[in-house]
Amino acid sequence: MHKKGLRTWIEVSKNALRKNYKLIRNLIDKKCLLMAVVKSNAYGHGLIDFSRLAEKFGVDWFGVDSIVEALSLRENGIKKPILVLGYTLPEKFNDAVKNKISLTISTFDGLKKLKKNPLKFHLKIDTGMHRQGFLLSDILKIVKFLKTSGIPPKNLEGIYTHFAAAKNAAFPKDTLEQIEKFKKATGIIEKAGFHPIKHAAATSSTILFPQAHFDLVRIGIGLYGLWPSKEVWSTFKNSIEFQPALSWKTIIGEIKNLPKGSRIGYDFTDTLQKSSKVAVCPVGYWHGYPCALSGIGKVLIRGRKVKILGRISMDMIIVDVSLIPNVKVGDEVTLIGRDGREKISAEEIASLAQTINYEIVTRLNPLIKKIYF
Secondary structure: OOOOOOOEEEEEOHHHHHHHHHHHHHHOOOOOEEEEEOHHHHHOOOHHHHHHHHHHHOOOEEEEOOHHHHHHHHHOOOOOOEEEOOOOOHHHHHHHHHOOEEEEEOOHHHHHHHHHOOOOEEEEEOOOOOOOOEOHHHHHHHHHHHHHOOOOHHHEEEEEOOOOOOOOOOOOHHHHHHHHHHHHHHHHHHHOOOOOEEEOOOHHHHHHOHHHOOOEEEEOHHHHOOOOOHHHHHHHOOOOOOOOOEEEEEEOOEEEEEOOOOEEOHHHOEEOOOOEEEEEEOOOOOOOOOHHHOOOOEEEEOOEEEEEEOOOOOOOEEEEOOOOOOOOOOOEEEEEEEEOOEEEOHHHHHHHOOOOHHHHHHOOOOOOEEEEO
């Protein structure tokens, strides 16, 4: 799918996204709400394009990291409820009210500022991850504050937590403990007369812990067709078929023949062991291609894997095309995705770069053109 006028681009399969959405829907009860987590540019898939499609699919909520992302969704016509999962500056509370955006409140300072802002909010409960959130010991104090603050009970729209280690079915103990703590917190809140939406599960816990579905599940990585961990993949690969929706392409911009002994790239980190044909492609770490893949990464050209030579530059990579017949300038190069029988996955790249697939896709430069097909 070579695109005229583009040196690099990202292709996103609507069909794959649709299948992933239906797969997740089939994992949850019909009454359970589904939040599409679209933070970080929809995990590299394009915030606006993906959200518009997800709204057509029928998602019930959108989850974003910041008020900036939330406002962008509203400005681009997204009507469904939006929850900001990250911290929001108090001076942005009015923007949330005006645009019907729900905010996460995880501190008493945040609670106190609600007196002057009639916004809808979700309480974040720290059940063990010790990132955002109120501790279980804070709940009675929260109830007392809400009862005496004048904040309308209906403004407490949700209550949620996040699991720290819910990605391995063989070790459920910590997650089960977090679930019980969350139940205690929600029990106190509900006994006090509040009726918020309860949510805790992300992709992995939606698969592994059905008892954590509650009223809503927050699905990020799974909607994009990527596995949340190797352990979940290993356990469910034969029963769940996620379809990666994203492919990343570039082109060959230059080809040259070099003699044996030629040294390649910054600091001459590769030396050719034989005369070779090399190609230069106009992408680099600025575009999101990890520098950690220098000398070890591979790309696909004409259905074959070829090796990256030397150090990855800010805007260029060099690859060995000696064994590719009839290779020429302008040929398509696949960085992530499939070409013929061969494929390179975000997981494969992450493994080589000693990181996780989440980082690979979310660090794709948001300026790269997205083509939905």
